[in-house]
Amino acid sequence: MDLAREHGISSQAVRNYERDGVIPAARRTPSGYRAYTEVHAAALRAYLALVAGHGYATAGEIMRAAVRGDLDAALRAVDSSHAQLLRDRETLDAVEATIGVLTAAPTPSPPGRPLTVGDLAHRLGVTPATLRKWERAGILCPARDRAAGQRLYGPDDVRDAELTHLLRRGGYLLEHIATVMRQVRAADGPGPLAASLHTWRQRLATRGHAMLVAAGHLAGYLAATGP
Incomplete structure (x- = not known):
């Protein structure tokens, strides 16, 4: 799976992220295979970058809100992490x-x-x-x-x-x-x-830099899903 290879993770990990709601649900082909798009790739990049900057719990909170289209909740979680x-x-x-x-x-x-x-x-x-x-x-x-x-x-x-x-x-x-x-x-x-x-x-400097990188990937995902 190209989506998994890009990040050196397993296909099962990608499916787990989909199950957990941190990347969007994939469309299924008639034969039952998942069809991932550039939107899924952008979501996965954003999630993994957010983990590096904010930790698993906050990254999950941000991406689940972003995936369901609740931008205010996603940005509130980002703000709270920066305040910490x-x-x-x-x-x-x-x-x-x-x-x-x-x-x-x-x-x-x-x-x-x-x-x-x-x-x-x-x-x-x-x-x-x-x-x-x-x-x-x-x-x-x-x-x-x-x-x-x-x-x-x-x-x-x-x-x-x-x-x-x-x-x-x-x-x-x-x-x-x-x-x-x-x-x-x-x-x-x-x-x-x-x-x-x-x-x-x-x-702290490493964490702050990772947050900046994650912000760019999150913005990329939001742009990919925008109108």
């Missing part, structure tokens, strides 16, 4: 803007004890409710005093709270800050995270 890429870039910017704080030595707590929520709130000039909000967002993870049940903030918690305060003053959203903290923990500390920033930005 922008949020990922903003998160990376947040990490890069504060990597010096992350790699600095933790700010020491008062000798002999961690800080309570009131102590830390006073230190930062925020309310205890703000610290609890940061905790609910997954940014802070203080220990608890088993007897009294109160939150106890050690040196790392204090550093994370000061970093969060810095980012909030810079206008960053809590979801971005929470992602920064998850990246630090997943990288097993700020040092490995700092070393991974270049690779992280390269991945």
Whole structure:
């Protein structure tokens, strides 16, 4: 099948894509064979390019909408994916803007004890409710005093709270800050995270370029099916 050979995939894969609605249904010949046209070829090119840029789930959503003629839904899915890429870039910017704080030595707590929520709130000039909000967002993870049940903030918690305060003053959203903290923990500390920033930005650039390529193929499919 020429349609499959162009992309190095199997004929069954093409039939599966037709079944899943990401390319149009093919007309059948009297003998029962599928008759694919340039419209199907354009749809397959668009779908595979969209997978590279947006991932399987979003690519499927875009192409199913395009195939059924719902252009608004297709473009909305494209817009949503681009917005996610922008949020990922903003998160990376947040990490890069504060990597010096992350790699600095933790700010020491008062000798002999961690800080309570009131102590830390006073230190930062925020309310205890703000610290609890940061905790609910997954940014802070203080220990608890088993007897009294109160939150106890050690040196790392204090550093994370000061970093969060810095980012909030810079206008960053809590979801971005929470992602920064998850990246630090997943990288097993700020040092490995700092070393991974270049690779992280390269991945975002690759994804953005793939989205541009996919946009061209999607436009080609829409032109092939237009009036």
